[in-house]
Amino acid sequence: MADTTHEEWLAQIDAELDGELSLVERAALAKHLATCGHCAGARASHLEVRVALARSAGNPHALVLPRPAIRAGTLTLWLVVALAAGLVGGWVASHRWGGPGGGGTLEDTRGNIVVQ
């Protein structure tokens, strides 16, 4: 982890707070935090934000930040809504502007003869 950049350490901090780091990675992060005041401060800020979020979610003693759960029914509903909106929007756009030969009725583009 000698070449790890600052941005990557911040990502490691996020992963650690989510409980996703192995022991080896946690050790490397701890070693870096001991020498990097900036990252240590960032970790403290991240922890404070998570505590605030956990409190607002009604679970101030959570070990990790509770993730929002997406139910299968809700996901399906939104998929159906998005698909329907796409179809309707595509049909309207095609009718209004779409495709070669669109725009105006055929009779508008045809020639005619008027007696004066």
Place this chain on the structure above:
Amino acid sequence: MGTLSFSSVLLIIAALQGPGTRLTYRIRVIEPAEVTPRILASGAVSGPLDSDMRLTLRTDTAEVEALFQVTAFGDTVTVAGEFLTRRLVGRSRRDLPLWEEDTYRRLVRMRWSDTARIYPFGAGKRPQGRSPWVELILERHFAGGEARAAEQFALLDSTRDLSIDAVVRPRRARIILNLVRGDTVSGPRPMDLVLEEPPRAVQLVLKGRATTLIVSLTRPDPAQSARARALALDADVVCLRVSQPAILQPLGTICGRLNNIARQLPLPTGDTLAATFAWPGPR
């Protein structure tokens, strides 16, 4: 009295539509402008009463070809227009132009003194910007012995692609026949043939040997393409049917325009018949 009046009307109509009457299509192509409309072109097409006029207008994004025909009846005339339109509607994924083709017919009835305004690019609820229109005035007058079609066209804006053509279906044609063998050619044998008349015998002499052929003039089969049929592109095409005396099976048929080009038909005798089609002289 009623019968007499009806006969008189028929006589008048026959006199107006007879070979002594000449029809003139007088046109002006006009473009709308800020102050006063601008004349892009003007011209006239005249000929026998069954003459048609072909009008062509092309822009970068549209092409209009139209054939106008008139049917006269007393003081009124029916103008029929057969339109073929191509419009550029976009480009393909390979960046090639995509054209939309449209064919339709328009029909109006007017008096001889009326002016018809033709909007070749349409003039519906949404006017097509600065699209030009065509003013058409029909005239009829005494032919004075002149039976050929005539065209007169002045393009005042040379950046525009506009043209008019007289479309006349010949009733007769001048055919010049030659018999050819190697580098020897018989004397020309000119004939005035009338379409769909009974066949006529013609004798051609080459190197002292006489060859008799039976010839007749017919119209060609209808054109294969819809565009050629609609615009009467083969209006001046005639066919010369050639056969031998007392043999029903023809030797062949030569078809071509009346444009002074010799067309050849090999004969079983080893000679070649060269037929040149031309418009007949005035009479």
